[in-house]
Amino acid sequence: MKDRTLEEYLESIAAATPTPGGGSVAALCGALSAALSRMVANLAIGKEGYESVQAELKEEDATAYDAVITAMRLAKKTDADRAARVRAMQSAYERATTVPLDTMQACSDALGIALVAAQKGNRNAISDAGVAALVAEAGLRAAGLNVRINLAALKDHALRAEIEKRLEAILNEADRVGHDVLALVEGRL
Amino acid sequence: MKDRTLEEYLESIAAATPTPGGGSVAALCGALSAALSRMVANLAIGKEGYESVQAELKEEDATAYDAVITAMRLAKKTDADRAARVRAMQSAYERATTVPLDTMQACSDALGIALVAAQKGNRNAISDAGVAALVAEAGLRAAGLNVRINLAALKDHALRAEIEKRLEAILNEADRVGHDVLALVEGRL
Numbered sequence: 001m002k003d004r005t006l007e008e009y010l011e012s013i014a015a016a017t018p019t020p021g022g023g024s025v026a027a028l029c030g031a032l033s034a035a036l037s038r039m040v041a042n043l044a045i046g047k048e049g050y051e052s053v054q055a056e057l058k059e060e061d062a063t064a065y066d067a068v069i070t071a072m073r074l075a076k077k078t079d080a081d082r083a084a085r086v087r088a089m090q091s092a093y094e095r096a097t098t099v100p101l102d103t104m105q106a107c108s109d110a111l112g113i114a115l116v117a118a119q120k121g122n123r124n125a126i127s128d129a130g131v132a133a134l135v136a137e138a139g140l141r142a143a144g145l146n147v148r149i150n151l152a153a154l155k156d157h158a159l160r161a162e163i164e165k166r167l168e169a170i171l172n173e174a175d176r177v178g179h180d181v182l183a184l185v186e187g188r189l
Numbered sequence: 190m191k192d193r194t195l196e197e198y199l200e201s202i203a204a205a206t207p208t209p210g211g212g213s214v215a216a217l218c219g220a221l222s223a224a225l226s227r228m229v230a231n232l233a234i235g236k237e238g239y240e241s242v243q244a245e246l247k248e249e250d251a252t253a254y255d256a257v258i259t260a261m262r263l264a265k266k267t268d269a270d271r272a273a274r275v276r277a278m279q280s281a282y283e284r285a286t287t288v289p290l291d292t293m294q295a296c297s298d299a300l301g302i303a304l305v306a307a308q309k310g311n312r313n314a315i316s317d318a319g320v321a322a323l324v325a326e327a328g329l330r331a332a333g334l335n336v337r338i339n340l341a342a343l344k345d346h347a348l349r350a351e352i353e354k355r356l357e358a359i360l361n362e363a364d365r366v367g368h369d370v371l372a373l374v375e376g377r378l
Binding site: 003004005006007009010011013014015016017018021022025026028029031032035036038039042043045061064065068072124125127128130131132134135137138139141142145146148149152185188189 | 192193194195196198199200202203204205206207210211214215217218220221224225227228231232234250253254257261313314316317319320321323324326327328330331334335337338341374377378
């Protein structure tokens with residue numbers, strides 16, 4: 001999907017086929033967020049006033065780059081899974097739950113990356129770190145809907161309880177980190 | 190920008206140039222949201238069980254199509270404006286405030302479209318309507334950060350007060366509509 005133009009991608013979402021859909025868009029939100037955090041870091045690399053955090057900024061750029069790649073892979077995987085689920089029903093529900101859970105984790109990682117961008121990145125681009133946080137949170141919550149809609153169909157109750165626990169943990173952590181990023185951004189508006 | 194591949198777009202965001210940045214991503218969120226709502230409507234057009242709402246579904250698809258186009262235009266406009274602002278500073282601040290405000294409005298429209306999708310679209314795709322709402326809200330709040338970061342620089346106090354009022358109104362409406370969509374989705378999880 002990464003080779004598609006934005007226009008083609010938007011058209012393929014809108015089409016009367018279940019894929020690509022919300023799972024793919026949730027993962028794309030993680031990728032967009034991490035790309036914005038890369039920009040906020042890159043705008044401070046080699047710039048006056050950021051001498052003391054150059055190593056951290058370079059690491060941030062590398063971490064965020066990996067996060068973009070991971071999220072785009074999950075976007076593709078989500079689509080493949082949804083297509084498989086339409087064919088196989090019950091047997092595919094487990095993966096239909098764990099892939100969006102991985103997307104939640106990828107968006108949670110992107111949110112942590114946005115926090116570092118807001119703390120250490122270019123201060124003139126801090127609103128972009130705020131956008132990165134908002135978009136990562138939306139992706140995380142969106143993927144959470146996809147986890148929950150498939151969870152009810154899981155027969156394995158132990159697995160279900162484990163997934164519910166991880167879902168809650170990621171949502172709580174996201175609340176905390178999202179609040180921290182937005183507090184930093186609001187403090188500069 | 191619509192002719193760019195997703196990969197190129199993500200790379201251009203990450204680059205050490207202020208544009209494309211958060212403004213463009215905010216507008217893209219509006220487009221992604223409206224595209225998802227189109228899918229939820231399209232999956233119900235011509236399907237059994239949706240006979241009584243066919244006309245509304247077709248109107249929804251058309252309205253959402255327009256919303257995608259408007260949002261993508263704003264994404265392009267935001268980039269051009271940010272580049273202009275870097276050159277012209279103060280003189281460009283007014284447009285730098287009104288364009289993200291238009292993006293907020295476009296995302297607000299997308300949110301209304303997501304509500305119709307959740308109410309009348311394919312019930313098996315209702316989580317996609319939920320994703321549409323979450324992504325539209327993120328875009329709306331993200332554009333709001335861009336409005337507010339530029340607002341302080343506006344010398345025209347009457348215009349500033351007017352923009353602040355519109356900002357508040359859009360945020361309050363978004364809270365309400367977003368809550369309505371998510372309540373519909375949660376009721377089906």
